[in-house]
Amino acid sequence: MEIPQQLRDSGLKATLPRLKILELFQHSNVRHLSAEDVYRLLLKENLDVGLATIYRVLMQFAEAKILLRRQFEGDRAVFEINATEHHDHMVCVECDKVEEFFDSAIEERQTLLAKQHGFKLRDHSLSLYGLCKDCVARDHAQSSASRLQQPHLAARMMSKLPKHK
Amino acid sequence: MEIPQQLRDSGLKATLPRLKILELFQHSNVRHLSAEDVYRLLLKENLDVGLATIYRVLMQFAEAKILLRRQFEGDRAVFEINATEHHDHMVCVECDKVEEFFDSAIEERQTLLAKQHGFKLRDHSLSLYGLCKDCVARDHAQSSASRLQQPHLAARMMSKLPKHK
DNA sequence: CTCCGTGCAAAGAGTTTGCAAACAT
DNA sequence: ATGTTTGCAAACTCTTTGCACGGAG
Numbered sequence: 152m153e154i155p156q157q158l159r160d161s162g163l164k165a166t167l168p169r170l171k172i173l174e175l176f177q178h179s180n181v182r183h184l185s186a187e188d189v190y191r192l193l194l195k196e197n198l199d200v201g202l203a204t205i206y207r208v209l210m211q212f213a214e215a216k217i218l219l220r221r222q223f224e225g226d227r228a229v230f231e232i233n234a235t236e237h238h239d240h241m242v243c244v245e246c247d248k249v250e251e252f253f254d255s256a257i258e259e260r261q262t263l264l265a266k267q268h269g270f271k272l273r274d275h276s277l278s279l280y281g282l283c284k285d286c287v288a289r290d291h292a293q294s295s296a297s298r299l300q301q302p303h304l305a306a307r308m309m310s311k312l313p314k315h316k
Numbered sequence: 317m318e319i320p321q322q323l324r325d326s327g328l329k330a331t332l333p334r335l336k337i338l339e340l341f342q343h344s345n346v347r348h349l350s351a352e353d354v355y356r357l358l359l360k361e362n363l364d365v366g367l368a369t370i371y372r373v374l375m376q377f378a379e380a381k382i383l384l385r386r387q388f389e390g391d392r393a394v395f396e397i398n399a400t401e402h403h404d405h406m407v408c409v410e411c412d413k414v415e416e417f418f419d420s421a422i423e424e425r426q427t428l429l430a431k432q433h434g435f436k437l438r439d440h441s442l443s444l445y446g447l448c449k450d451c452v453a454r455d456h457a458q459s460s461a462s463r464l465q466q467p468h469l470a471a472r473m474m475s476k477l478p479k480h481k
Numbered sequence: 482c483t484c485c486g487t488g489c490a491a492a493g494a495g496t497t498t499g500c501a502a503a504c505a506t
Numbered sequence: 507a508t509g510t511t512t513g514c515a516a517a518c519t520c521t522t523t524g525c526a527c528g529g530a531g
Contacts, residue, residue, distance in 0.1 A: 164505055164510060186496080201513040206496060208511095222389055224441070226495060226520085241435050252429055260422050261444060268415060269449030270406050276389070277442040279426060284434030329530055331486060351521080366488040371521060373486095391495085391520060 161215035168193075168200045172208050176218060176232040183221065183229040183249045223249075223278055239276070243283035245290075250283065326380035333358075333365045337373050341383060341397040348386065348394040348414045388414075388443055404441070408448035410455075415448065 154173055155165040163169060175192055176184065184192070186205050193200050209230050212218040218230045223242050229249075237258075238251040257277065265272040282290065319338055320330040328334060340357055341349065349357070351370050358365050374395050377383040383395045388407050394414075402423075403416040422442065430437040447455065 166505070166511060168512075199513085203497075203514075204512055207498095210497090222387075224387060226391070228495085241430065241433060243435075244438060250433060250435070252433065254425050254429055257422050257425050260419050260425075261442075264417055264419055265406065265444055265446065268406060268417065269452065270408075270415070270444065271447040271452050272444055273409060273446035275442070275444045277426075277440070279430055279435065279437055279440045281430065281438035282436040287434065287436050329485065331530070333487075364488085368489075368522075369487055372523095375522090393520085 157217065161211070161217065163211060163215065168198070168204050169208050171196070171198055171200075172205065173212070173217065176230070182231045182251075184231075185227045185229045187227070188229075221276075224280060239278065241279040241281070241283070243286055244280050245282055245286040248283050248285070322382065326376070326382065328376060328380070333363070333369050334373050336361070336363055336365075337370065338377070338382065341395070347396045347416075349396075350392045350394045352392070353394075386441075389445060404443065406444040406446070406448070408451055409445050410447055410451040413448050413450070 154170060158165045158169060171193055172189055175189060186202065186209055189205050190202050209218060213220045213230065216233055219233045221229050221231060221240070223229065236253060238253045241250040241252060261275055262272065319335060323330050323334060336358060337354055340354060351367065351374055354370050355367050374383060378385045378395065381398055384398045386394050386396065388394065401418060403418045406415045406417060426440055427437065
């Protein structure tokens with residue numbers, strides 16, 4: 152669907168900040184972005200947007216179901232585009248990378264358990280926290296090569312951006 | 317185990333605020349409390365504690381594994397005593413009540429999925445959000461008895477405390 | 482007596498809101 | 507033209523921290 156149309160369907164005018172933000176989520180290779188991530192990426196493109204606007208737009212997009220808001224451990228919320236099937240997440244506690252997964256067995260158990268408790272399920276969130284494949288490998292390499300003084304061998308996709316908090 | 321002993325084992329002196337807070341978690345019929353919940357409950361007992369102290373104590377208890385910190389949807393963290401087996405939560409989006417559940421099938425799938433992704437699992441959190449049995453019943457009663465002008469029929473265990481946020 | 486722990490006030494991080502100017506339609 | 511949207515600054519919420527006093531061991 153055309154992007155401007157997608158916006159109009161939600162009663163939102165097709166403004167530059169909104170178009171750019173949506174574009175980011177559709178084309179960035181990082182699917183999960185925080186308000187600040189979006190802010191910095193737009194500044195990089197010399198877009199003069201305020202952080203407040205980004206929060207507002209993200210909120211509107213989430214209400215319009217264009218984006219999904221996710222709250223992993225910690226304080227910052229991240230957003231992802233709502234185009235794929237429902238899924239849960241594995242979050243790397245070292246590089247913050249987010250992987251998605253889906254398991255119908257777990258989904259079914261959840262539904263069943265809710266029913267057993269007389270609970271009317273509306274939403275659920277499952278997140279696994281740990282070390283991703285890359286970080287396990289890197290950590291292992293480091294402990295072997297011992298005294299390389301923490302090379303901090305890359306990995307963060309949002310490269311330069313200081314790991315806030 | 318004696319409470320003061322439990323504290324000393326963690327290198328914490330047995331002070332009044334710490335004793336009272338621990339006592340709260342051990343004897344309150346509400347297992348999940350936020351810093352502010354604790355604050356208000358202590359004030360009710362005419363305990364003159366600062367909110368900052370509560371945050372500090374909760375943090376120390378969480379580090380000492382006496383309490384577990386949980387972050388459900390939204391911004392406030394809640395704590396519960398770490399005395400029972402691992403479990404996950406169903407959180408009522410209407411009355412904020414928290415129910416606990418455990419399902420070994422889900423646990424096993426999680427472990428398996430992590431392994432398949434080369435992910436070194438360290439922690440995980442699963443929360444179901446929806447309406448608890450009581451709220452479903454109350455909502456249903458209301459829509460039948462129609463115009464009773466929102467009786468707000470009870471339910472919140474933390475009674476008088478205004479629903480912060 | 483000696484630190485550890487406390488209350489208070491102030492700082493911090495992330496997010497939201499009020500407002501006048503700028504923009505989409 | 508007109509109702510929306512924006513950027514800025516200030517407000518807000520939850521949490522953490524600095525500091526001097528007070529209490530535990």
